[in-house]
Amino acid sequence: MTPAERVRRLLRRQRSGVIATQSQNMPGYPYASFVEYVADQQGRPVMLISALAEHTRNIHHHPKLSLAAQATADSGNGDNVLAAPRFTYLGEAKPVPDEEWAHTRARYLRYLPHVEEYLSLDFAFYRIEPQRIRSIPGFAAAVWVSAGDYLALSSHLGETEEGILDHMNRDHADALRAYCRRFGRIDPQRATMVGIDCDGFDVRADGALVRIEFDAPVLDARQAREALVKLAEACRK
Numbered sequence: 001m002t003p004a005e006r007v008r009r010l011l012r013r014q015r016s017g018v019i020a021t022q023s024q025n026m027p028g029y030p031y032a033s034f035v036e037y038v039a040d041q042q043g044r045p046v047m048l049i050s051a052l053a054e055h056t057r058n059i060h061h062h063p064k065l066s067l068a069a070q071a072t073a074d075s076g077n078g079d080n081v082l083a084a085p086r087f088t089y090l091g092e093a094k095p096v097p098d099e100e101w102a103h104t105r106a107r108y109l110r111y112l113p114h115v116e117e118y119l120s121l122d123f124a125f126y127r128i129e130p131q132r133i134r135s136i137p138g139f140a141a142a143v144w145v146s147a148g149d150y151l152a153l154s155s156h157l158g159e160t161e162e163g164i165l166d167h168m169n170r171d172h173a174d175a176l177r178a179y180c181r182r183f184g185r186i187d188p189q190r191a192t193m194v195g196i197d198c199d200g201f202d203v204r205a206d207g208a209l210v211r212i213e214f215d216a217p218v219l220d221a222r223q224a225r226e227a228l229v230k231l232a233e234a235c236r237k
Contacts, residue, residue, distance in 0.1 A: 004149035007135035017069030021058035096125040110194040184210035
Protein backbone atom coordinates (compact mmCIF):
# COMPACT_ATOMS: atom_id res chain seq x y z
CA MET A 1 0.00 0.00 0.00
CA THR A 2 1.02 3.60 -0.49
CA PRO A 3 1.50 5.82 2.58
CA ALA A 4 -1.77 7.56 1.65
CA GLU A 5 -3.74 4.31 1.52
CA ARG A 6 -2.16 3.13 4.76
CA VAL A 7 -3.07 6.24 6.74
CA ARG A 8 -6.57 6.42 5.24
CA ARG A 9 -7.22 2.84 6.31
CA LEU A 10 -5.92 3.63 9.80
CA LEU A 11 -8.23 6.64 10.08
CA ARG A 12 -11.21 4.52 9.00
CA ARG A 13 -10.49 1.94 11.71
CA GLN A 14 -10.67 4.52 14.48
CA ARG A 15 -13.81 6.19 15.82
CA SER A 16 -12.34 8.87 18.06
CA GLY A 17 -9.41 11.20 18.42
CA VAL A 18 -8.27 14.58 19.70
CA ILE A 19 -8.83 17.78 17.74
CA ALA A 20 -6.75 20.91 18.32
CA THR A 21 -8.56 24.13 17.45
CA GLN A 22 -7.41 27.75 17.76
CA SER A 23 -8.58 29.00 21.16
CA GLN A 24 -10.72 32.12 21.32
CA ASN A 25 -10.51 32.40 25.11
CA MET A 26 -6.73 32.02 25.08
CA PRO A 27 -5.56 33.52 21.76
CA GLY A 28 -2.39 31.94 20.44
CA TYR A 29 -2.95 28.65 22.25
CA PRO A 30 -4.23 25.43 20.69
CA TYR A 31 -7.30 23.98 22.40
CA ALA A 32 -7.34 20.17 22.44
CA SER A 33 -10.55 18.21 22.93
CA PHE A 34 -11.79 14.66 22.50
CA VAL A 35 -14.28 13.90 19.70
CA GLU A 36 -15.91 10.95 17.99
CA TYR A 37 -15.97 10.76 14.23
CA VAL A 38 -16.98 8.55 11.29
CA ALA A 39 -15.03 8.59 8.03
CA ASP A 40 -17.04 9.30 4.89
CA GLN A 41 -16.67 7.55 1.54
CA GLN A 42 -13.54 9.53 0.64
CA GLY A 43 -11.96 9.08 4.07
CA ARG A 44 -12.82 12.51 5.47
CA PRO A 45 -13.68 12.55 9.20
CA VAL A 46 -17.23 13.68 10.05
CA MET A 47 -17.92 14.93 13.58
CA LEU A 48 -21.22 15.60 15.38
CA ILE A 49 -20.51 18.52 17.70
CA SER A 50 -22.52 20.86 19.91
CA ALA A 51 -22.89 24.58 19.24
CA LEU A 52 -22.10 25.14 22.92
CA ALA A 53 -18.79 23.27 22.83
CA GLU A 54 -15.60 25.28 23.13
CA HIS A 55 -14.12 23.64 20.04
CA THR A 56 -17.21 24.53 17.97
CA ARG A 57 -16.95 28.20 18.92
CA ASN A 58 -13.28 28.06 17.99
CA ILE A 59 -14.12 26.48 14.63
CA HIS A 60 -16.61 29.25 13.84
CA HIS A 61 -13.78 31.79 14.13
CA HIS A 62 -10.97 29.69 12.65
CA PRO A 63 -11.98 26.47 10.86
CA LYS A 64 -8.39 25.25 10.55
CA LEU A 65 -7.62 22.42 12.99
CA SER A 66 -5.85 19.11 13.38
CA LEU A 67 -7.13 15.68 14.36
CA ALA A 68 -4.79 13.16 15.99
CA ALA A 69 -5.48 9.49 16.66
CA GLN A 70 -3.58 6.23 16.93
CA ALA A 71 -4.23 2.54 16.51
CA THR A 72 -6.18 0.99 19.35
CA ALA A 73 -4.55 -0.93 22.18
CA ASP A 74 -5.03 -4.31 20.44
CA SER A 75 -2.62 -3.37 17.65
CA GLY A 76 0.12 -5.59 19.09
CA ASN A 77 2.47 -2.88 20.35
CA GLY A 78 1.96 -3.50 24.07
CA ASP A 79 2.53 -0.44 26.24
CA ASN A 80 4.81 1.34 23.77
CA VAL A 81 2.51 4.04 22.42
CA LEU A 82 5.33 5.45 20.28
CA ALA A 83 5.42 2.18 18.32
CA ALA A 84 1.70 2.30 17.49
CA PRO A 85 0.64 3.60 14.05
CA ARG A 86 -0.84 7.09 14.34
CA PHE A 87 -1.56 10.22 12.37
CA THR A 88 -2.16 13.95 12.58
CA TYR A 89 -4.73 15.10 10.04
CA LEU A 90 -4.64 18.82 9.26
CA GLY A 91 -7.66 20.38 7.61
CA GLU A 92 -10.62 22.75 7.73
CA ALA A 93 -13.91 21.90 9.45
CA LYS A 94 -16.99 22.78 7.43
CA PRO A 95 -20.69 22.12 8.11
CA VAL A 96 -22.07 19.23 6.08
CA PRO A 97 -24.28 20.71 3.30
CA ASP A 98 -28.04 20.41 3.77
CA GLU A 99 -28.41 18.16 0.72
CA GLU A 100 -26.01 15.63 2.27
CA TRP A 101 -27.43 15.78 5.78
CA ALA A 102 -29.87 12.85 5.57
CA HIS A 103 -27.28 10.45 4.14
CA THR A 104 -24.65 11.63 6.63
CA ARG A 105 -27.08 11.18 9.53
CA ALA A 106 -28.04 7.64 8.49
CA ARG A 107 -24.43 6.52 8.02
CA TYR A 108 -23.21 8.17 11.22
CA LEU A 109 -25.94 6.54 13.33
CA ARG A 110 -25.18 3.10 11.95
CA TYR A 111 -21.68 3.45 13.39
CA LEU A 112 -22.44 5.47 16.53
CA PRO A 113 -26.12 4.85 17.39
CA HIS A 114 -25.77 6.24 20.91
CA VAL A 115 -25.58 9.82 19.57
CA GLU A 116 -29.11 9.81 18.13
CA GLU A 117 -30.44 11.69 21.16
CA TYR A 118 -28.01 14.53 20.41
CA LEU A 119 -29.73 15.24 17.11
CA SER A 120 -32.70 16.77 18.93
CA LEU A 121 -30.33 19.21 20.64
CA ASP A 122 -27.92 21.80 19.23
CA PHE A 123 -25.55 19.33 17.55
CA ALA A 124 -24.53 19.55 13.90
CA PHE A 125 -22.37 17.56 11.49
CA TYR A 126 -18.99 18.98 10.46
CA ARG A 127 -16.66 17.41 7.91
CA ILE A 128 -12.91 17.99 8.01
CA GLU A 129 -11.56 18.68 4.54
CA PRO A 130 -7.92 17.57 4.38
CA GLN A 131 -4.98 19.84 3.69
CA ARG A 132 -2.12 17.54 4.68
CA ILE A 133 -1.67 14.45 6.83
CA ARG A 134 1.32 13.42 8.92
CA SER A 135 1.43 9.64 8.94
CA ILE A 136 3.55 7.87 11.54
CA PRO A 137 3.32 4.11 10.92
CA GLY A 138 5.69 3.28 13.78
CA PHE A 139 8.61 4.42 15.93
CA ALA A 140 11.01 6.79 14.12
CA ALA A 141 9.00 6.57 10.90
CA ALA A 142 6.99 9.47 9.50
CA VAL A 143 5.88 10.85 6.17
CA TRP A 144 3.72 13.73 4.93
CA VAL A 145 0.75 12.80 2.74
CA SER A 146 -0.93 15.35 0.47
CA ALA A 147 -4.71 15.83 0.45
CA GLY A 148 -4.85 14.78 -3.20
CA ASP A 149 -3.09 11.49 -2.52
CA TYR A 150 -5.08 10.85 0.65
CA LEU A 151 -8.63 11.25 -0.65
CA ALA A 152 -10.13 8.03 -1.96
CA LEU A 153 -10.89 7.77 -5.65
CA SER A 154 -14.38 8.87 -6.63
CA SER A 155 -16.71 5.87 -6.50
CA HIS A 156 -20.40 5.02 -6.75
CA LEU A 157 -20.49 3.21 -3.41
CA GLY A 158 -22.07 6.17 -1.65
CA GLU A 159 -25.06 5.91 -3.98
CA THR A 160 -25.42 2.14 -3.55
CA GLU A 161 -24.22 1.65 0.03
CA GLU A 162 -27.64 1.27 1.64
CA GLY A 163 -28.73 -1.23 -1.02
CA ILE A 164 -25.58 -3.31 -0.48
CA LEU A 165 -26.12 -3.27 3.28
CA ASP A 166 -29.76 -4.32 2.93
CA HIS A 167 -28.81 -7.20 0.62
CA MET A 168 -25.96 -8.45 2.80
CA ASN A 169 -27.92 -8.21 6.05
CA ARG A 170 -31.03 -9.83 4.59
CA ASP A 171 -29.48 -12.60 2.49
CA HIS A 172 -25.93 -13.19 3.71
CA ALA A 173 -25.94 -13.12 7.50
CA ASP A 174 -23.95 -16.38 7.57
CA ALA A 175 -21.24 -14.83 5.38
CA LEU A 176 -20.99 -11.82 7.68
CA ARG A 177 -20.44 -14.07 10.69
CA ALA A 178 -17.84 -16.03 8.69
CA TYR A 179 -15.99 -12.80 7.82
CA CYS A 180 -15.87 -11.93 11.51
CA ARG A 181 -14.50 -15.35 12.46
CA ARG A 182 -11.88 -15.42 9.69
CA PHE A 183 -10.71 -11.81 9.66
CA GLY A 184 -11.95 -10.28 12.91
CA ARG A 185 -11.06 -13.15 15.28
CA ILE A 186 -14.51 -13.05 16.83
CA ASP A 187 -17.34 -15.58 16.63
CA PRO A 188 -20.55 -13.55 16.94
CA GLN A 189 -24.09 -14.82 17.23
CA ARG A 190 -25.30 -11.81 15.26
CA ALA A 191 -23.48 -9.76 12.62
CA THR A 192 -24.79 -6.74 10.71
CA MET A 193 -22.95 -4.78 8.02
CA VAL A 194 -23.14 -1.08 8.90
CA GLY A 195 -20.99 0.52 6.20
CA ILE A 196 -18.95 -0.14 3.10
CA ASP A 197 -16.39 2.01 1.29
CA CYS A 198 -13.65 1.58 -1.29
CA ASP A 199 -11.18 0.27 1.31
CA GLY A 200 -13.38 -2.23 3.14
CA PHE A 201 -16.47 -2.60 5.27
CA ASP A 202 -17.59 -2.61 8.90
CA VAL A 203 -19.68 -5.20 10.70
CA ARG A 204 -21.37 -4.84 14.06
CA ALA A 205 -20.74 -8.21 15.68
CA ASP A 206 -22.68 -8.66 18.92
CA GLY A 207 -22.26 -4.94 19.58
CA ALA A 208 -18.58 -4.61 18.63
CA LEU A 209 -17.50 -3.00 15.36
CA VAL A 210 -15.22 -5.19 13.23
CA ARG A 211 -13.32 -3.62 10.32
CA ILE A 212 -12.58 -5.90 7.35
CA GLU A 213 -10.45 -4.55 4.52
CA PHE A 214 -10.34 -5.30 0.81
CA ASP A 215 -7.10 -6.32 -0.89
CA ALA A 216 -7.50 -3.45 -3.37
CA PRO A 217 -9.87 -0.47 -3.65
CA VAL A 218 -13.36 -1.16 -5.04
CA LEU A 219 -15.20 1.58 -6.90
CA ASP A 220 -18.73 0.30 -7.52
CA ALA A 221 -21.28 -2.31 -6.50
CA ARG A 222 -19.98 -4.88 -9.01
CA GLN A 223 -16.43 -4.66 -7.70
CA ALA A 224 -17.74 -4.75 -4.13
CA ARG A 225 -19.64 -7.96 -4.89
CA GLU A 226 -16.53 -9.55 -6.41
CA ALA A 227 -14.44 -8.57 -3.38
CA LEU A 228 -17.05 -9.93 -0.94
CA VAL A 229 -17.25 -13.22 -2.85
CA LYS A 230 -13.46 -13.52 -2.77
CA LEU A 231 -13.46 -12.99 1.01
CA ALA A 232 -16.23 -15.58 1.40
CA GLU A 233 -14.16 -18.10 -0.55
CA ALA A 234 -11.18 -17.40 1.71
CA CYS A 235 -13.39 -18.13 4.72
CA ARG A 236 -14.14 -21.62 3.38
CA LYS A 237 -10.49 -22.60 2.99
